[in-house]
Amino acid sequence: MMSKKRNIIALTIFLLVALATITANLWLPVSPAAIDANQRLLAPSGTHWFGTDDFGRDIFARVIVAARVSLAVGVIVAVVATVIGTLLGLVSGYFRKTDFILMRIVDGFLAFPALLLALALVAALGGSITNIVIALTIAFFPVMARVVRSAVLQIKNAQYIEAARTTGTNNVVIIFRYILPNVLSPIIVQSTFIFAKAILAEAALSFLGVGVNPSTPTWGNMLQESQIYITIAPWFSIFPGIAIVITVLSLNILGDGLRDAFDPHSVKKKRKRKPKQTAPAA
Amino acid sequence: MLEVNNLHVHLDTPAGLVKAVDGVSFRLEAGQTIGIVGESGSGKSVLAHSLTKLNPEPPATYPKGEILFEGENILTMDKKRLRNLRGKEIAMIFQDPMSSLNPVFRIGRQLMEAIQTHQKLPKKEARQKAIELLIDVGIPDPERRMQDYPHQFSGGMRQRVLIAIALAARPKLLIADEPTTALDVTIQAQIIELLKSIQKKYGTSIIMITHDLGVVANLADRILVMYAGKIVESGSTADIFYDTAMPYTWSLLRSIPRLDAGASERLLHIEGHPPNLIHPPKGCNFHPRCPFARDACLQTDPPLAERGTNHMAACILTKPEFDKEKRAVAERKGVLLS
Amino acid sequence: MTALLEIKDLHVHFPIKNGVLQKTTGHVKALNGIDLNVKKGEILGIVGESGCGKSTLARSIVGLQKPTSGDILFDGNTYTDASAKELYELRRNMQMVFQDPYTSLNPRMKVSESIAAPLKAYKKTKNLESRVKELMELVGLNPDDHYNRLPHEFSGGQRQRIGIARAIALEPQLIVCDEPVSALDVSVQAQVINLFQDLQKKLDLTYVFIAHDLSVINHIADRVAVMYLGKVMERSNRESFQTHAQHPYTNALLSAVPLPDPDKERARERIVLKGELPSPANPPSGCVFHTRCPKATEFCKTNIPVPEERGVPGQEVACFYPVGAEEKARITL
Numbered sequence: 001m002m003s004k005k006r007n008i009i010a011l012t013i014f015l016l017v018a019l020a021t022i023t024a025n026l027w028l029p030v031s032p033a034a035i036d037a038n039q040r041l042l043a044p045s046g047t048h049w050f051g052t053d054d055f056g057r058d059i060f061a062r063v064i065v066a067a068r069v070s071l072a073v074g075v076i077v078a079v080v081a082t083v084i085g086t087l088l089g090l091v092s093g094y095f096r097k098t099d100f101i102l103m104r105i106v107d108g109f110l111a112f113p114a115l116l117l118a119l120a121l122v123a124a125l126g127g128s129i130t131n132i133v134i135a136l137t138i139a140f141f142p143v144m145a146r147v148v149r150s151a152v153l154q155i156k157n158a159q160y161i162e163a164a165r166t167t168g169t170n171n172v173v174i175i176f177r178y179i180l181p182n183v184l185s186p187i188i189v190q191s192t193f194i195f196a197k198a199i200l201a202e203a204a205l206s207f208l209g210v211g212v213n214p215s216t217p218t219w220g221n222m223l224q225e226s227q228i229y230i231t232i233a234p235w236f237s238i239f240p241g242i243a244i245v246i247t248v249l250s251l252n253i254l255g256d257g258l259r260d261a262f263d264p265h266s267v268k269k270k271r272k273r274k275p276k277q278t279a280p281a282a
Numbered sequence: 283m284l285e286v287n288n289l290h291v292h293l294d295t296p297a298g299l300v301k302a303v304d305g306v307s308f309r310l311e312a313g314q315t316i317g318i319v320g321e322s323g324s325g326k327s328v329l330a331h332s333l334t335k336l337n338p339e340p341p342a343t344y345p346k347g348e349i350l351f352e353g354e355n356i357l358t359m360d361k362k363r364l365r366n367l368r369g370k371e372i373a374m375i376f377q378d379p380m381s382s383l384n385p386v387f388r389i390g391r392q393l394m395e396a397i398q399t400h401q402k403l404p405k406k407e408a409r410q411k412a413i414e415l416l417i418d419v420g421i422p423d424p425e426r427r428m429q430d431y432p433h434q435f436s437g438g439m440r441q442r443v444l445i446a447i448a449l450a451a452r453p454k455l456l457i458a459d460e461p462t463t464a465l466d467v468t469i470q471a472q473i474i475e476l477l478k479s480i481q482k483k484y485g486t487s488i489i490m491i492t493h494d495l496g497v498v499a500n501l502a503d504r505i506l507v508m509y510a511g512k513i514v515e516s517g518s519t520a521d522i523f524y525d526t527a528m529p530y531t532w533s534l535l536r537s538i539p540r541l542d543a544g545a546s547e548r549l550l551h552i553e554g555h556p557p558n559l560i561h562p563p564k565g566c567n568f569h570p571r572c573p574f575a576r577d578a579c580l581q582t583d584p585p586l587a588e589r590g591t592n593h594m595a596a597c598i599l600t601k602p603e604f605d606k607e608k609r610a611v612a613e614r615k616g617v618l619l620s
Numbered sequence: 621m622t623a624l625l626e627i628k629d630l631h632v633h634f635p636i637k638n639g640v641l642q643k644t645t646g647h648v649k650a651l652n653g654i655d656l657n658v659k660k661g662e663i664l665g666i667v668g669e670s671g672c673g674k675s676t677l678a679r680s681i682v683g684l685q686k687p688t689s690g691d692i693l694f695d696g697n698t699y700t701d702a703s704a705k706e707l708y709e710l711r712r713n714m715q716m717v718f719q720d721p722y723t724s725l726n727p728r729m730k731v732s733e734s735i736a737a738p739l740k741a742y743k744k745t746k747n748l749e750s751r752v753k754e755l756m757e758l759v760g761l762n763p764d765d766h767y768n769r770l771p772h773e774f775s776g777g778q779r780q781r782i783g784i785a786r787a788i789a790l791e792p793q794l795i796v797c798d799e800p801v802s803a804l805d806v807s808v809q810a811q812v813i814n815l816f817q818d819l820q821k822k823l824d825l826t827y828v829f830i831a832h833d834l835s836v837i838n839h840i841a842d843r844v845a846v847m848y849l850g851k852v853m854e855r856s857n858r859e860s861f862q863t864h865a866q867h868p869y870t871n872a873l874l875s876a877v878p879l880p881d882p883d884k885e886r887a888r889e890r891i892v893l894k895g896e897l898p899s900p901a902n903p904p905s906g907c908v909f910h911t912r913c914p915k916a917t918e919f920c921k922t923n924i925p926v927p928e929e930r931g932v933p934g935q936e937v938a939c940f941y942p943v944g945a946e947e948k949a950r951i952t953l
Contacts (some may be wrong), residue, residue, distance in 0.1 A: 159724035166682050167709045167738035167786060181728040321805045436896045466669035467834065468893045473877035475892055491807050496878030499885045519882045537810035539839035541862060541877050542884065549839070550812035556777040556805060571807075 005256035010250040017247055021067035031219055032061035041233040050145040053225065059236060063243050066217040069129065070199050070247070076133050077198035081141040082191040088141070088147025090183075091174050094156060101151070106142040115201055116141040122210045129212055136201055140194045147190045151183040158182075185262030192255035196248045203244050219244050283311040283488060284455060289347035291325075291332050294340055298560035302328040304511035306353065306359070307346075312454070315481065315488040316509060317498030320508035323556050329508070330459045330491045332445070334368045335359075351455075354521075370400045373448035375462040377439035384430040389443055390428030400451035415446040418483075420476060438469035445476065449484075456480075457489045457492065462497065474500060507531045510557050510567035514588060519568045523614035527595035527604060529574045536617050543618075566598070573611045574599060622696070623657035624794060625681065629688035630654040632676050636901060648901045650676040652850035652908075654690070655927070658794070662818065663827040665841025665858075667834055667873070671897050672847040674830045675719075678798040681828060682716045683707045712742060715787040719799035721779035725771040731756075731782055732767045738789045755785040758822075759815060777808035784815065788823060796828045801836060813840060834877050838862055845868045845911070849900055849908040852933050855927055855936040864932045866942035868913050889950055907939070915941045 019026065024032075036056035044051040050059035092102040109117070121135035136208035156179070164174050206220025214221055219240040226236035290483060291303035299418070302325045310316050320326040331337045333349060335356060349356040351372065368374075376382050393412040397403060399417055403411065409428075416424035419442040432440060441461060448456060458477065462470035474497065481488055498505050498519070505522040507515040507530065515528035526532045536550035554571045557563055563570050569579035579597055586594040590600050597604065612618065627774035631654075633647040634948040639843045652876050658664045665679070668674050679685035681692060687700050699710050715738070735752050739745060739898055753763035780800060787795050801809045817840065819825060831837050837844055844861040846854045846869065854867040865871050872891045888950045893912045898904055907925050910916040920940060927936040 159718045159720055160726045162684055163716070163718055163724050163783070163786070164726070164737060165684065166711055166716045167790075168741040169737055170708075170741065173741070177729070178726050182726070215834050296862055405793040438896065466832070466871055466897075467876045468669065470878075471890060472892055475890070476876070494878065495806075495880040496885070499880050499882040500878050523880065523882050535880060537807055538880060539810075539813065539833075541835045541838050541882065542879055542881070543839070549814055551811050551814050552807045553811075555777055555808055579655075607776055615632065 004257075005205050006253060008188075010253035010257070013246055013250040014254065017067055017072060017243075019189070020064050021071060024061075024068075028061045028064065030061050031060040032057060032065045034058070037230075041229060041236065043233075044235055051221075051233065053233075053236055054229060059239055062217045062222060063219070063239050066222060066240065067243065067247070069212055069218040070202055070220075072219050073129065073133060073136070073202045074195045074199040077136040077140060078191045078195040080133070080137045081144055081194050082187060084137065085141040085144025085190075086148050086180075086187055088145040089282060090152055090179060092145065093149040093152025094175055094274060096181065099149075102122065102145075106145045109138065109142040110146070112139075114143075114197070115204055117204060118201055122205055127205075127210050127212065129216075132202055132205060133174075135205075136198050139201070140197060144187070144194065146191055147186050148183060151186045152179055155179065155182050166266075185258070187222050189259045189262065192251055192258060195267040196251035196255070199251070200244065200248055227237060283312045283352060285350040286333075287348050287350070289329070289332065289349060290345050290397075290511050291328050291337065291362055291571065292343050292345055293328070293337075294343065295560075300559045301562070302342075302559065303332060306508075306511075306513050307347075308513065308516060310487055311488065312453070312487055313481070313485045314504065315490060315502050317493060317502030317505045318489065318491045318508060319493065319498055319505060320491075321556050323510075323559065324508040325511040326491050327459055328507045330374070330457050330489065330577075333457060333489070334372050334374065335364060336368075338375070354389075354419070359428055366400075367447075369396070369453070370451040371440075371453055372455045372457065373451070373453040374457045375441070375444045375448050375461050375464050379437065379444045379464075382444055383440060385432050387431075388428065389430055389432065389435070393428070393443070393447055395544060396447045396450040399439065412446075412452075416443075418449065418480070419443070419446045420472070421446070436469075437465055438472060441465065441469075441473055442476065445473075445480070449480065452484065452541075453486065454489045455489065457491070459491045460493070463492070463494075477501065483492075495523075495535065507534075510562055511559055512567065512596065513594075514597075515595045516586070517590070521590060521593040524615065525590065525593070527589040527593065527601055528597050529572045529599075530568045532608065533571075533573060533593075536612075536615075547618055548616045550615055572602070573615060574607055621907065622659075624660040624695060625656075625658040625828070625851065626691075626693040626696075627654055627656040627677075627681070629690040630680060631688045631833055632673070632680055632685060633688045646901050648861070649850050649903055650686075650900060652903065654847075654850070654852055656845055656852065656855070658826060658828055660793070660826055661704065661824060662842040663829050663840055665844045666828065666830045666847060667832065667837045667844060667874075668847035669832060671849070673850040674832075674847055675798055675901070677847075678716065678796050678828070678830050679713060682714060683710065686727075711792075712790055713792050714791040714794045714796065715790065717780075717783050717787045717795060717797040717800045718938060720803050721776050721783055722803070723781060724783050727771055729735075729770075731761075731768075731771065731774075732768050734771070734782060735785045735789060738786060742867050744790070751789075755789055758788070758819070759785040760811075761785070764929035775808070776804050777811055780804060780812050781815065784819070785814075788819060788825070791823065792825075794826045794828065796830075798830050799832065802832065806861075809836075816840065834873055846873065848896065849903050851908055852927055853909065853938050856932075857934045860935050864935055864948070866930060866932060866935060866937040866948075867939050868915050868941070868943060869909050871943050871948070872914075893944060909939075915943075917941070 034057060037054050039056035040054055042048055048058050050063060053059055058235040089197055092099045102207040118139040121138060122131055125131040161174060161178055164178050190267060203220035206218050207224045211220050211225060212218050222240040223237060230237050287307050289303055289306045293300040304392050306329060318326045328337060344357050373583045390412060393415065394408045397408045398410050412428065421427055421439060421442055437442060459585045462473050477488060480486060489496060492498060502519050503563050505519055506513050515522065515531045522531060528534065533550055533552050536554050539549060552571050557567055565580040566583055569575040582598060584596050584598045589595045630651050633649050636648060638645045666674050670920040676685060678902060680687055683699065691697040692700055693700050694710060694714060698801045699706060702710065732752050735755055736748055739748060739751060756763040756766060761781055801812050804812060820827060829840055838861060842858050844856050844858060845852050848869050854870045862874060865874055872893045875891045891914065895912045896909055904911045906921045906923050912918040925938040925940050927938040929935065930937050930942045
């Protein structure tokens with residue numbers, strides 16, 4: 001019951017963040033880009049809830065708008081990495097002949113730490129949103145491919161797959177109608193985690209100065225800009241930081257919740273069936 | 283020796299309350315073998331586990347009834363006495379011998395532990411006793427096999443080891459829950475012979491739980507037939523097989539293929555499948571599947587009633603009525619009468 | 621009459637791999653020279669204990685398992701080296717019913733889709749819905765109520781009916797049934813066995829029916845093959861299977877089956893086999909049964925018996941010392 005409540009809170013927070021940023025133009029009282037040299041580095045107050053930054057811009061407005069880039073990068077990376085990773089995982093898990101080659105390539109990517117790989121790629125390609133998405137997709141699809149492959153291997157020899165083969169069903173149909181629907185749950189769980197990781201990674205890249213164009217407000221860019229003022233205007237760093245934390249945390253909780261919901265073992269915990277013996281009498 | 287009176291066991295599952303055992307009563311005399319026959323979901327396994335209160339609580343609760351073992355009520359016993367009773371006076375063996383053995387300890391150690399739990403014996407004597415037990419249950423080369431781990435034994439041999447462990451404290455009652463279901467038929471025959479010889483040698487009472495009517499035909503003095511948490515017929519083995527008084531038992535006997543039957547014999551088709559105990563049928567639990575069913579079966583849930591000496595059946599048909607109708611049903615269904 | 625299915629000296633060996641380098645250190649000889657044939661319209665029962673290779677045989681017949689050597693012919697055509705396309709053509713005429721009704725249906729597919737799968741695979745999609753409904757009716761499911769349901773809403777017996785409907789959808793000539801009733805409740809088994817028998821008559825089917833339960837095989841099969849450690853011990857007609865069994869193993873099996881008849885059960889003499897099933901990775905020399913056989917001699921340790929007629933017509937036994945009529949009389953039921 002406890003975990004159910006936790007999942008609902010996480011989902012609510014995430015949806016609020018998403019809704020706030022999408023509709024920001026409709027309700028934000030101040031433009032996130034409005035510069036006011038007289039209002040630099042003001043502490044949080046009634047007019048500026050989160051204070052102002054070094055150009056006198058409203059941090060609350062910027063944190064809200066910055067979520068657009070962060071969430072967009074997260075969504076696109078999660079979707080693209082999931083599609084590529086899933087296809088690779090399905091093919092590699094189902095066809096033994098391709099398995100070896102595909103998995104060695106995937107292992108090659110996995111050998112690099114994801115963030116370092118993305119950093120190197122962005123450094124080479126240049127920092128734009130498109131390039132960040134490409135870099136993060138390359139960094140995260142191998143994990144998905146691995147997850148899907150192992151899920152496929154687990155059910156590949158299930159009787160209903162063999163039954164499909166003996167009824168003359170071709171491999172494409174088997175993969176997409178028999179295997180994919182039965183490995184969807186780990187895919188959904190994993191894509192939630194990729195979403196969260198991509199948001200973190202985008203922030204990290206921007207913070208390191210190789211991310212999105214510094215003029216675009218993103219949480220990473222804001223942290224980057226704020227670091228020299230951390231002692232005199234800590235709110236400048238704290239609020240974008242909190243935004244990252246609650247977004248990523250709620251996504252991770254959602255991922256965990258989904259995993260529990262899909263996991264047959266957690267069903268067993270609820271004891272749906274008759275209890276079985278656990279120990280001998282002696 | 284063992285007396286079960288109006289026992290109810292409920293399982294509280296997320297899907298609803300399951301009346302797994304619903305008012306069961308029976309008696310077991312010393313040295314007797316009782317067979318409890320039923321399909322999956324009939325409550326036979328829950329009943330067996332109740333006898334030493336082994337059902338996990340929750341979900342199990344015991345709202346009504348008593349289990350008297352030599353006059354003591356097991357359901358109200360304190361934990362210490364219960365622990366002492368299990369294994370020492372009542373031992374159990376299960377369907378899956380692997381999950382009942384600890385995979386990381388040698389067989390010898392597990393066996394000696396079982397011996398020393400209930401008897402204060404020095405190691406050397408315990409070891410000697412363990413070897414004797416292994417010889418008793420027919421494990422060749424016991425001294426060497428004591429050094430082996432469970433995975434080095436075959437399924438049949440593991441079941442023998444478990445029987446040895448169960449016998450360690452010379453229990454008065456052995457409860458065997460489908461002990462041969464996972465085994466091949468030739469190994470099953472070995473285990474049945476073993477149980478018989480143990481009974482002869484030590485006079486142990488046995489409760490044999492199974493879905494296989496053949497197994498109890500060989501082994502049991504008395505048989506209880508369970509359906510949907512209730513005993514629907516009980517009697518001597520001969521009563522159950524040759525003087526069947528309950529449509530379920532009769533149908534079951536007609537529906538199993540027999541090795542000694544003629545080629546053209548048709549099997550009795552029992553409609554449907556065993557009921558869901560969360561929403562049991564109205565009236566008699568068996569009526570939706572019963573070839574003898576009539577309107578009255580929907581209204582009343584017939585209690586167990588006398589059909590002969592120590593022979594009870596739960597059916598609204600009296601014995602003469604049932605005998606008369608059997609012929610018509612057999613003809614209609616195209617199966618042999620007996 | 622010619623055989624619909626012929627199996628000639630079939631071997632299936634699985635490599636045992638060990639160590640970091642996955643070196644092959646031996647072979648599990650699941651099937652070790654099987655000869656069988658199935659005539660059109662008959663039911664061949666295959667019986668044996670776990671580890672005898674009967675499931676591997678089923679998988680080989682439907683082309684899920686490539687044989688190590690030997691030949692399988694359907695209607696006179698071999699398919700042991702068949703391409704995917706040839707197997708596709710073969711399966712139009714050969715389908716399989718699986719053991720476990722709980723895992724043999726795609727849990728995320730509606731019943732109607734599962735039954736329609738073979739029809740779609742062979743592009744027989746004309747009047748698909750009415751054909752599926754017709755099939756459901758044929759196996760005793762309710763076409764209106766059950767059409768759009770998922771497998772988990774059904775009991776074991778009903779699921780096995782779905783599996784059977786799927787197997788007969790293409791009107792195949794041969795159906796391989798691998799332990800199709802062993803996972804079912806006692807009171808449900810008879811329904812499914814009766815269904816198999818009715819369908820065979822109605823649709824003129826041929827079955828290879830595999831089971832570990834001798835009573836089931838005795839009930840349904842026209843001819844019976846008894847397997848032990850990857851070999852056929854005895855082949856017999858249904859009439860003589862039980863009464864004239866000549867192989868010591870067949871007789872041991874028969875005598876081990878508990879009869880639901882206390883008087884007979886307590887009066888009969890039981891052959892209790894000694895010892896355990898040897899490892900199929902290292903089967904005994906000579907006759908594979910000699911380590912457990914009550915009649916084995918030194919001769920059996922070095923010489924391999926082949927199934928041949930030894931006194932009883934239609935009864936082929938792979939044994940040097942078949943059980944004679946006199947001896948048989950004592951152990952018969």
